[in-house]
Amino acid sequence: MKVTVKVPGTCGELVQGVIDGTNFHITCPIDIYSYVTVIVDERFKEIKSNQVGNKAITAIQKTFSYFNYDGGAEISINSDLLRGKGMASSTADIVATIIASTLAIGERIDIKLITEIALSIEPTDGSFLAGIVAFDHLQGKRLIKLGEIDPIPILIFDIGGQVDTLNFNARSNLARLNLLREREVDRAYKLVVEGIQIGDKRLIGQGATLSSLSNQAVLFKPYLTKLLELAKVEDAILGINVAHSGTLIGILVNNQKDSLEILSKIKSNLPRLNHLITTKIINGGYQILKER
Structure with a gap:
């Protein structure tokens, strides 16, 4: 199975801070993306990549582990997002990897699971969620779809x-x-x-x-x-x-x-x-x- 998924980056956030003790941000997704392709074949015995970062490798490993899949995969990332700037580049890579690898092994998408895996790797932007949302990027305690x-x-x-x-x-x-x-x-x-x-x-x-x-x-x-x-x-x-x-x-x-x-x-x-x-x-x- 071969699956390609794209997730938008961001220009930072519309709002970010703490209210009533809970960290959150309001998403600011933009029309620029990270594209991740995952290929799964029964002949693959390990995870191979095109110089993919460690976070994406960790994402596919955690996804396979959750579904008890012990095979390998090929993963490639093509991203238009800059690193270390606030464009949610890591979130886009990680989430697209989780979704693509989930589908590639024949499993169904579960937003809650995607969120849990992503947050276990690093603070996560809510840009992968539909519409504009208020989201707790550290622990996932707050998720409100604003429209x-x-x-x-x-x-x-x-x-x-x-x-x-x-x-x-x-x-x-x-x-x-x-x-x-x-x-x-x-x-x-x-x-x-x-x-x-x-x-x-x-x-x-x-x-x-x-x-x-x-x-x-x-x-x-x-x-x-x-x-x-x-x-x-x-x-x-x-x-x-x-x-x-x-x-x-x-x-x-x-x-x-x-x-x-x-x-x-x-x-x-x-x-x-x-x-x-x-x-x-x-x-x-x-x-x-x-x-x-």
Whole structure:
């Protein structure tokens, strides 16, 4: 059996923090993907890969172990997502591997099982879940489907460097800092939820901006203040989001035709800020591309 699955990456999160003692984020999936192909054949005796990372290997091993499958497989990953930036690249690889390997050995997809295996490997983004969700990326205690959205154009910038997700979440001061920003995070959460429910993209942008600002005490983003100043005078800018544990800044734009003009103004005002890509925020969820 050969199966190919794709899972979207992210531009960080729309909101991230702690409410009532539970870690969570609101997903910000984008139209950029990781593609994983798993081939299972009774002649295979081991897991072979095309330079696949250890996390994907661990994912297929844990999946096979759960289903008591003792054969081998060939796995390949083709990803358009950058590492260490906050694009949920590892989540996309891991989850796509779990789904592809599950289907390749003839088993059924179980979202709860996928979540449990992924979380046993590392903190996990909810981008593989349908629509936009609030999700506990550390323990899976919270999963709330907030709804569906129309695509939102987004300009994605990178401040440089990399952030290791495991090290970030192991910081000794993280719990204290999240507690201090809980009120702002709660307000941001409510704004985004309302925006999704009534289809108001500007409310979504306002909530994302509030969460981004409150996260400056946790992981500071240079350029954010100047981008906010620009957003105040440019009606086409809906808001600003960040990778709360990464290096990305996203500019949510009202429509596609305004993207070039806003990009030009940002480049003029902040020439050192690296523009990675212009894409769109979409509804999350995995897709099975091939199964034979």
